[in-house]
Amino acid sequence: MRDFRHDHTALALNTATLGHNVEGAGAGWSPERVIDACAERGIGGIVFWRRELAGRAAAIGDYARRSGIEVVGLCRTPFLVGPLAERDGTAIADDFRRAIDQAAAVGAPVLTIVTGGVAPGTKGMGESLKIVAERVANALPWAREAGVKLALEPLHPVYGGNRSCLVTTREALDLCDWIDDEALGVAIDIYHVWWDGDLPRQITRAGRRILGFHLCDWLADTADVLLDRGMMGDGVADIRGIRAAVEAAGYRSFCEVEIFSADNWWKRDPADVLDVMVERFRTVC
Amino acid sequence: MRDFRHDHTALALNTATLGHNVEGAGAGWSPERVIDACAERGIGGIVFWRRELAGRAAAIGDYARRSGIEVVGLCRTPFLVGPLAERDGTAIADDFRRAIDQAAAVGAPVLTIVTGGVAPGTKGMGESLKIVAERVANALPWAREAGVKLALEPLHPVYGGNRSCLVTTREALDLCDWIDDEALGVAIDIYHVWWDGDLPRQITRAGRRILGFHLCDWLADTADVLLDRGMMGDGVADIRGIRAAVEAAGYRSFCEVEIFSADNWWKRDPADVLDVMVERFRTVC
Numbered sequence: 001m002r003d004f005r006h007d008h009t010a011l012a013l014n015t016a017t018l019g020h021n022v023e024g025a026g027a028g029w030s031p032e033r034v035i036d037a038c039a040e041r042g043i044g045g046i047v048f049w050r051r052e053l054a055g056r057a058a059a060i061g062d063y064a065r066r067s068g069i070e071v072v073g074l075c076r077t078p079f080l081v082g083p084l085a086e087r088d089g090t091a092i093a094d095d096f097r098r099a100i101d102q103a104a105a106v107g108a109p110v111l112t113i114v115t116g117g118v119a120p121g122t123k124g125m126g127e128s129l130k131i132v133a134e135r136v137a138n139a140l141p142w143a144r145e146a147g148v149k150l151a152l153e154p155l156h157p158v159y160g161g162n163r164s165c166l167v168t169t170r171e172a173l174d175l176c177d178w179i180d181d182e183a184l185g186v187a188i189d190i191y192h193v194w195w196d197g198d199l200p201r202q203i204t205r206a207g208r209r210i211l212g213f214h215l216c217d218w219l220a221d222t223a224d225v226l227l228d229r230g231m232m233g234d235g236v237a238d239i240r241g242i243r244a245a246v247e248a249a250g251y252r253s254f255c256e257v258e259i260f261s262a263d264n265w266w267k268r269d270p271a272d273v274l275d276v277m278v279e280r281f282r283t284v285c
Numbered sequence: 286m287r288d289f290r291h292d293h294t295a296l297a298l299n300t301a302t303l304g305h306n307v308e309g310a311g312a313g314w315s316p317e318r319v320i321d322a323c324a325e326r327g328i329g330g331i332v333f334w335r336r337e338l339a340g341r342a343a344a345i346g347d348y349a350r351r352s353g354i355e356v357v358g359l360c361r362t363p364f365l366v367g368p369l370a371e372r373d374g375t376a377i378a379d380d381f382r383r384a385i386d387q388a389a390a391v392g393a394p395v396l397t398i399v400t401g402g403v404a405p406g407t408k409g410m411g412e413s414l415k416i417v418a419e420r421v422a423n424a425l426p427w428a429r430e431a432g433v434k435l436a437l438e439p440l441h442p443v444y445g446g447n448r449s450c451l452v453t454t455r456e457a458l459d460l461c462d463w464i465d466d467e468a469l470g471v472a473i474d475i476y477h478v479w480w481d482g483d484l485p486r487q488i489t490r491a492g493r494r495i496l497g498f499h500l501c502d503w504l505a506d507t508a509d510v511l512l513d514r515g516m517m518g519d520g521v522a523d524i525r526g527i528r529a530a531v532e533a534a535g536y537r538s539f540c541e542v543e544i545f546s547a548d549n550w551w552k553r554d555p556a557d558v559l560d561v562m563v564e565r566f567r568t569v570c
Contacts, residue, residue, distance in 0.1 A: 082505075083505055083506070117505060117521070118505060118521040122521075123521060123522060123523040123524070123525075123526070124479065124521070124522065124523030124526060125480065125482060126523075156442065156443070157441060157442050157443070157480040157481070158441070158442070158443040158507075158510060160479070160480040160503065160521075161503055161504065161505035161506065161507060161520070161521050162505045162506055167480050167482075168481075168482060168483075170482065170483065171482045174482075194409065194445070195410065195442040195445040195452050196442070196453075197410060197452075197453060197455065197456045197459075198453075198455065198483070218445065218446055219446065220367075220368050220402060220403060220446035220447045221368070221446065221447055222443075222446060225443060225510060235446070236402070236403040236407075236408060236409070236445075236446050237408060237409065238408040238409030238411075239408070240408075241408070241409060
């Protein structure tokens with residue numbers, strides 16, 4: 001297991017930790033200012049959200065790399081199914097391809113897939129997962145052509161209704177097996193999977209298909225299941241145990257801190273948030 | 286699979302559906318008035334919460350049976366571990382035994398176990414589940430003596446931090462296997478398990494160890510993860526599919542409707558809630 005106590009070059013900031021996934025949230029720093037702040041602190045990588053790139057993807061990616069920061073990934077595809085997805089399958093496919101193009105333009109090797117929830121009019125996950133499989137399979141040739149890998153991210157089962165019909169690592173790997181494409185893998189986010197007793201086995205099964213590893217924590221008294229995620233060390237997840245499993249499976253890439261926190265971390269000075277993030281990464285992860 | 290379209294004698298009311306699990310919630314009907322309302326409608330069973338019995342357990346149980354209503358279960362043990370449990374293990378054990386005694390007094394064959402969340406100072410579920418196993422094993426002789434079975438109820442993973450370190454049917458059965466006592470089984474509650482792709486396999490594995498089956502629904506846009514549960518048919522759970530699996534495993538007992546719903550069903554006239562419950566049971570379950 002890698003020792004991060006004196007080396008946090010494997011740390012990546014997901015800009016959602018500064019509220020950049022939601023319009024109007026956080027302090028509103030520009031991508032360049034965030035990159036500068038990461039570089040000053042020796043943070044090695046960054047993950048952007050599409051809304052931040054706004055037609056400047058290539059320039060932002062270049063700025064990051066010139067500053068010594070790797071662009072590790074891009075969040076995220078449109079919802080592919082469920083009540084929050086667009087009704088029109090063609091519109092979804094078009095936006096999926098635009099997301100892939102943006103990932104390629106910013107130089108992100110991985111685009112995260114968030115599936116969306118249960119297809120209206122159906123019950124349970126089965127029908128929705130079939131639609132997801134089809135839409136991901138259809139997007140993969142475009143992704144391969146663009147040199148971008150796609151990471152299926154199982155979300156916490158609390159999002160099963162509206163945001164993700166994919167809620168376990170096991171099912172994400174089942175989808176990978178079924179689609180069987182080298183450009184498809186999974187993202188493991190501690191917030192979403194920490195509770196799962198089957199996780200160690202599934203991480204072993206995943207092996208080299210782990211394309212992203214996300215750090216945060218589950219607060220015992222979570223006040224809001226979307227926007228009250230915890231900083232590493234403040235919750236009950238076994239972060240170190242999960243990281244050990246992920247690394248034993250062969251993962252050697254960045255550990256990406258992604259914390260949605262409307263009433264706590266997003267209200268603080270981003271400089272302080274980054275300082276705490278570095279310190280927690282070195283001490284509790 | 287049983288046909289409920291013209292027969293709802295297998296329907297049981299869990300009085301939480303009328304808010305009776307929370308002090309001050311609901312219309313505040315007495316146990317006798319609830320029993321009368323169930324009897325009028327041909328509802329076959331009832332499940333009480335301990336707070337309703339208040340020293341009158343035997344009398345309430347007798348009233349139910351004289352009215353033609355079976356007392357199907359009692360909710361529930363104290364939290365056995367986690368931040369909401371009492372600090373003192375002896376106090377927990379004492380209250381566990383009092384709960385068993387109350388179940389016996391009211392004539393309920395099953396007492397539901399809600400485990401409580403992650404033990405303070407620990408990370409992940411592992412340590413907490415060990416404590417649960419020990420405390421359940423210690424209570425089982427008392428339960429057997431009282432003629433009461435104990436049903437481990439896995440709760441939804443959203444409660445993993447504070448209310449339940451037991452979040453999947455698989456782990457509930459692992460605990461049953463480990464403790465290996467005929468008086469121990471599981472309760473399957475659709476709200477808590479509907480999202481689980483591993484559920485059909487685990488239900489088959491459970492077989493005759495299924496001691497309770499709870500109906501409700503998961504609303505796609507759940508506003509509050511504790512108190513915004515859905516009436517059957519209003520959500521996205523595959524109720525009929527899960528019931529088919531439970532019955533294929535050999536379950537032939539009551540289907541218990543348990544809906545925590547502070548801002549919707551608890552605000553309605555209990556008579557209307559019961560009428561809707563019966564109608565939904567016959568049409569969508």
